[in-house]
Amino acid sequence: MVFVTGGSGLIGSFLISALLAQGYHVRALFRQQIPTIAGAEQVEWVEGDVRDILALRNALEGVTHVFHCAGLVSYAPQDEDALQQINVEGTANVVDACLDRPGIRLCHVSSVAALGGGAAAAEQEPGRTQLLTEEAKWDLGAAHAAYATSKYLGELEVWRGVAEGLAAVMVNPSVVLGPADWKRSSTRLFRYAYNEHAFYTPGSVNFVDVRDVVEAMLRLTFAPTISAERFILNAGAVPLHEFLAQAAACFGKKAPRIAVPDWAAEIIWRAEHARSVLTGARPLITKDTARAGRKPVVYQSQKVQQATGMTFRTLADTVAWCCQELQTNSATSGAVVVY
Template identity: 70%
Template structure:
């Protein structure tokens, strides 16, 4: 019996589909109502919350493997407490529940954000040379980190605590995960931006990976190996944001963005958005962290997982094309 958290999310939904294709029994956590997914009728759905430790203990009855795909991705200042509750306390609850059932293996979805790396300030928008990070990156306690990155790092610490107490666990650190899901969700907003033919883009690059590769790696590590106490960067490569937008727009037969937003303008916009969010309570469209993201070229090396599983990532061009086609088909929009 396999237990999955975050089954309604991008990674979790693909994990459930892949597990059922393997013929494995799946139990999955949901909060309000079970999501409408492929194989949903073949899943044992359990109503609950990752923040409910007692509920998690009950849900793990008879479970052999756990895939923790639940998590909050947000850079809005209003969500700092929620990030702590879901990404840190939720991870701690799940680790504690797993420790009470010896023999369980945990596959934990973290993020490259947990590897550290600092965000340039307005006075130093571009540092010289790329920042190269892999699994051996050390978290700099004295550096400035956004709340999301901090929550993922602290969530990883809970898994390391579990490993030190005997838990069999592996972690993956994916970059921005691409998949054809709801237009309003997570990384899919990048495709919506390209589809809507916005004129502006921010300089910089973005690291990307196909959700199918993420799920394949996660399942193989957790189900097909005995690796434990290891984490693996999962990243297919980086693209300049303008190139990504251009490729996506071409797939949609749309006009790509052509006007670069200078750093000074981005600094002004996020400050105005911050004031607007304070006055209205709405989520800011751009934050300090998103405005400054990508200013320093960062390279996340996935050599470790490529060697461990003899793995080859899908080309990003194929992933972008697949996502665009799936989004058009699922939403019924015309190209």
């Protein structure tokens, strides 16, 4: 019996489908309504929340493996408390529930944001691309986004569990690409390209296909000899403009063509912050998103390739698949992509 949190998310939904295809019995957590994902009728759904430790403990009855995919991704200042509650306290609850059931193996979905060190290192050596591995150290003296801090602290909860006897692995994916809701997660990048926006920000994006993330999680979690390790999942890094151009080409759209200079991005995020304070609306761009990708960082994934023997899909393969699936899903559902 396998238990999954975050089953309605991009990673969780593809993971559940893969588990069912391999014949596993799946139990999954949901909050308000059962998500509409492939194979949902074969899943044993349990209503609850990662912030509810009692619900988690009851849900792990008879479970052998746990995939903790639930998490909040946000760079909005309004979400700092929610990031702490879900990504840190929620992970602590999952860890404690697993410790109550000796023999459970946990796979925790973290992020490359939890590695830290990239921003501080790049500032010390401007213009030089930083190559980060799983050995990267979190710089306590550097400024970090609230999201990155929450993922780092969530990892500390898993390490605490390991120290108390929990068998666990962690994966640190970069930007996960896959066909999902146009308005959620990294799929918004495809929406941006589809809508033919003219502007783009200079910088790079590290990426990984959601199918590769799921494959790595399955191989690592069901390998009993691998434990107390974390693994970067990253297929490579490309300029953001190149990614948007490939996505636009797949959709038959015009690619963004006007680069937004750094000084303009600084003005925009400050204006958005002021607007959000005055109106209560969520900012369209924040300080962290405005500055993301400016410092050239590449996350190294040799460790997971050596441990599992897997290879990562190319950006061209991933973009082609995502565009085809997104267009097919939109045509089937009658959904309209809006600006």
